[in-house]
Every structure is written in structure tokens, then in C-alpha cells.
Amino acid sequence: MLPRMVTEAAADHDIPGGYASVREAYDTVAGDYAAYFPDTWAETSLDLAMVDAFAAAVGPGSEVLDAGCGAGRMSRYLADRALRPHGVDLSPGMVAMARHDHPDLDFGVASLDALPFGDESVDGVLLWYSVIHTPPSGLPQLLAEAVRVTRPGGHLLVASQSGHGIRDVAPSYRRFGHDITLVRHLYTADDLSAGLAAAGSSEVARMVRRATGSERDDQAVVLAVRA
Numbered sequence: 362m363l364p365r366m367v368t369e370a371a372a373d374h375d376i377p378g379g380y381a382s383v384r385e386a387y388d389t390v391a392g393d394y395a396a397y398f399p400d401t402w403a404e405t406s407l408d409l410a411m412v413d414a415f416a417a418a419v420g421p422g423s424e425v426l427d428a429g430c431g432a433g434r435m436s437r438y439l440a441d442r443a444l445r446p447h448g449v450d451l452s453p454g455m456v457a458m459a460r461h462d463h464p465d466l467d468f469g470v471a472s473l474d475a476l477p478f479g480d481e482s483v484d485g486v487l488l489w490y491s492v493i494h495t496p497p498s499g500l501p502q503l504l505a506e507a508v509r510v511t512r513p514g515g516h517l518l519v520a521s522q523s524g525h526g527i528r529d530v531a532p533s534y535r536r537f538g539h540d541i542t543l544v545r546h547l548y549t550a551d552d553l554s555a556g557l558a559a560a561g562s563s564e565v566a567r568m569v570r571r572a573t574g575s576e577r578d579d580q581a582v583v584l585a586v587r588a
Contacts, residue, residue, distance in 0.1 A: 429491025
């Protein structure tokens, strides 16, 4: 069994450079975020098919890490598919919402580039739009951490808005009355696959779909297996 997650946020000086503002932003919007995204209503059937493929690949009863769990909605989706998720997020506010809304599941505060898990300790890692606030210079370390904690033969699923460059997402939160600073980085499926390969895993499948509804960018999802 994995240990219970840490219960307190890391001190400010322990937060990697650039991520303190990300944590502050999500702490600010946590309540409204959890209310607006209580479940997977925003995902398309294609998106969820990739998550289902991940769940099937690791198998029922497997311990998986929901890295960048936010308010816990994807952890709930994984638990409903007979997996045992452990959720971590940089934002204490988001973790508090996850614990409130899903008290039967395990959540804790952690930075994704320094995960509080031993080597080869989980059967799979879900990075569901969890890499988008990491700049390209930090992506290799983040993916290496995810691969490090995955057992050989375990699977990883990584999703991102597809493309290159950055988007300012702060305006999306102004309608809720929040004045924050928050940008996201775009990554193609090739970017994600190459990063995972460099960390010691290989691509199994990918899904790239066009933007739909209010989405501004295409979406990329990569399923990989650790060698």
C-alpha cells in the first residue's frame, strides 16, 4: 500500500520557480472551478475513450496516480472504473475541494516535478491536462517523475491542448470575479510522446481531435507504457 498523501502545502520556498503563481491562481478559483467542473461533462466521448483505454490497460484494482488532480473529478472517474486513485495537486485549495467532494478518496498536496512516491510504486499515472502550466524547459523533469513512479509495464496517459506557444487563460475566470495571472503552454502529441520516450516509456496510442464547442485549440492525448 502507498502511504497517505501529505496533508499540508509545501512552504513557498519549496515551490519550483514559476509555480507559486500557478498555485495562487488555483487556490483563488478552487471553489468556482469545483462547482463548474464537478464531473466529466466537459470531456467528449473521444477524450473519455482514451481514459477508459488507460483504465483497461492498468487493470481493475490497480493503484494509479492522478497527478494534477484539481478538485478530484478524474480521480472519481478512475475510482468508478475499479481503480484505486491517489490524487495530488500543487494547490491546497483544489485539494481541499477534492477532499470535500470525494471524502472516500486519497488526495494530497505535491509538486508534480517532485512526487512524494517511491520508484516504481504505482501501476499508472494520469496527467490529465496537468502539464499545461509547465513551460517546455520543465516538461522533461515532470514527465521523468511520472515515469519514475510507474512500475515497469505500467501505463501513463497525458493530455494537453495541442499546438505551440502559450494562451492567457485568466480571462476565463474574470466572469467569476477572479483577477488572476495564469497561462497555459500548448504541446503536440509529438511533443508529449518524445518527452515520455526520453524518460523511458514508449507510445502505445494517441488521439488528436479538432477543437469543438468553445475550445480554442485542438486536443492531444498520448497513452504510453513504461519499458
